[in-house]
Amino acid sequence: MKVLHAALMKHAYSGILNQMTWEKQVAIKQNLDWDVVLYVNQCESKFLPSDIIHVWDGSHRTVDSICSWISIRRDYYKWLLEQSYKYDLLLVRHSFVDPFQSLFLKQVKVPVYLVHHTLEVPEIKLMSKGLKSILKTNMESFFGKISINNAQGVIAVTNEIFEYENNRVGQKFKNKIIYPNGISYNDVNLVDNRADSVPELLFVASYFNPWHGLDLLLNDLKNTSEKFILHIVGNLSQADKLIAQQDSRIVLHGHLPSSEIQRLVSQCWIGLSSFALFRQDMQEACTLKVREYLKNGLPVYSGHKDIFPQDFNYYKVGKPDFESILEYARNVRDVERNRISESAMPYIEKELLLKCLYSTLEHIVV
Structure with missing residues (x-):
């Protein structure tokens, strides 16, 4: 079974980059046919060399933030659709408030599992306020549900997140797949300098x-x-x-x-x-x-x-x-x-x- 795990991110955050880098290292070690790609904006990734990063080559074409938001998603899903013919299965990190993702899922021919790391709508409500929050909440509620409905299944980092996503589509998925965040044990360095008195x-x-x-x-x-x-x-x-x-x-x-x-x-x-x-x-x-x-x-x-x-x-x-x-x-x-x-x-x-x-x-x- 040949698998691609892909994620679209504006910033190559160190935590996400570490997770996906370790995943690729494990796949190589275990001889799994498993590729990992973090698709990012060029200006955000140039100081983060990694063989799993795919740099978007369109950042030079526009400086407007809305146009850039649209362009990178259009190009990402075009690239992902082209890559899909090489694989038996895609794991795609769920993209917030993303109508392009829902369109992609209607076009792709291989099974796609959406990977979820949070409760999207509650997080949007916490992180943004006013009209922006209302707009993003409504868009995620609508397009996110379409995306989940068109996916083969959901993979979540916790049981709570899986149940939340499954509830969004009426308990459609019978196979509960939990894939928690993990860490590499290759560089364990245990040092104990604890004092005996003051915690x-x-x-x-x-x-x-x-x-x-x-x-x-x-x-x-x-x-x-x-x-x-x-x-x-x-x-x-x-x-x-x-x-x-x-x-x-x-x-x-x-x-x-x-x-x-x-x-x-x-x-x-x-x-x-x-x-x-x-x-x-x-x-x-x-x-x-x-x-x-x-x-x-x-x-x-x-x-x-x-x-x-x-x-x-x-x-x-x-x-x-x-x-x-x-x-x-x-x-x-x-x-x-x-x-x-x-x-x-x-x-x-x-x-x-x-x-x-x-x-x-x-x-x-x-």
Whole structure:
């Protein structure tokens, strides 16, 4: 079975690029007939060399944003339609608010599975306001439903997302396919520099969006006088920054290179994940940051479900209050890093996840 996994992105975001690069590396290692392409605008990808990136060659033709939006989609789906004749199956990352995708799905002759990473309409409502939000919401509701209806099936990173997409088309799909985000274990470097007295906590994001719930965590500072250090890595809103700067237990690092984040990981007792997915009408997620924590032997305290079973001791779901967070940090303080990393591997290692997906698709695709 020859497969192409393709995604159209304006920016070659590092997380998405890593996911798709690891996927291609696994396919080569496992001798799978599986290609991966990230189709991006030339100006966004020129500093990100990668053999999976297909650079759109039309960015020089127009500078108008609306024309560019139309042109890149027209060219992407034309290219994808041409490529489809070489494959038995296409996996296409769902494109938001995209009438061109729905037209493509009516034309293509091979089976196409749409890959979904979020609840699209709730995310649009959170990230945009006013008339723009209404327009994009209505377009996604209409064209997104057409796209899903014309797809062979849906692949989602969580059970919640699959159920949401399937509900959009009246529970049309009987085969539930879950393909969580994964991480490469090729470069595991477990270093343990934890202190024995004061708990150190780590919260990492590129930018702390509303669904991260950093504001909820900071609001709980007033409820505890316990000693700890909370390392916050990434950019904050001005409101969150003002609160954080008033508490000596908070250390704001801004953006850091991976080597510096690794140094913090070695010092910390646990990592923190999002606490406000409810702002996107979500209860589940499988973020790359959680996988990076666990791979490096760092237990996780989070406000949302992930793909881990309830008896997995190194991923704790709880509220954004420091009393519960510090209790969990002390409970897992003495667990060795390698034990945590190895225990998480069956749930987050990219090679295992892709092998499972390929096997599933082989059995159900006709």
